[in-house]
Amino acid sequence: MIIIGDVISGTTSSEIRYPGILEGWFGVHWWTGRTFVIVFPNTRYICTFGQPQRIDSLRFTSALSIGLAVVFLVIAAGISIIKIISGGIGMPRLFPIITDVASVIDLFIVVPVLMTTYMCHYNVHNIDKELEDSSQMRGVVRASLTLCSSVYLLTSFFGFLLFGE
DSSP: OHHHHHHHHOEEETTEEEOHHHHHHHOSOGGGSHHHHHHHHHHHHHHHHSSOSSGGGGHHHHHHHHHHHHHHHHHHHHHHHHHHHHTOOOOOOSSOOOOSHHHHHHGGGHHHHHHHHTGGGGGHHHHHHHOSSGGGHHHHHHHHHHHHHHHHHHHHHHHHHHHOO
16 A cells, blocks of 8 residues: 555655656645545445455455556566666665664564555455365465465565665
């Protein structure tokens, strides 16, 4: 969500303003700001899909979310590759610069992202219950973890190349 918020609504880094897609198309409005861009869709989707009677009803939503993540990954990879070819990306910093306690605390910014990445593990029992053949469960879990992990890692890699920190 952090990366999506930066790309769609824009961000400021080192006093350089990146306008983002909505701000570039429509200008600065309350609905093109980062808070609205992140909170409104999340609230809408969580309220709409958060209480299904059967987990089977979420199959299309899950497929759509994975599909959109893959589309975002392709876009991020494309931008990164184009910037690498044109020489627009410098050498990313491989290790953090630790100067004081605040810089150590800044290292833990990634923890909420990692925690929410795999927060759907409690649905495994519901999925197992709804499968016709329980022996498929191992393959389902393996495939979903492989797909989600690879999309997440590749998105992180290309995001690191683009933003460098």
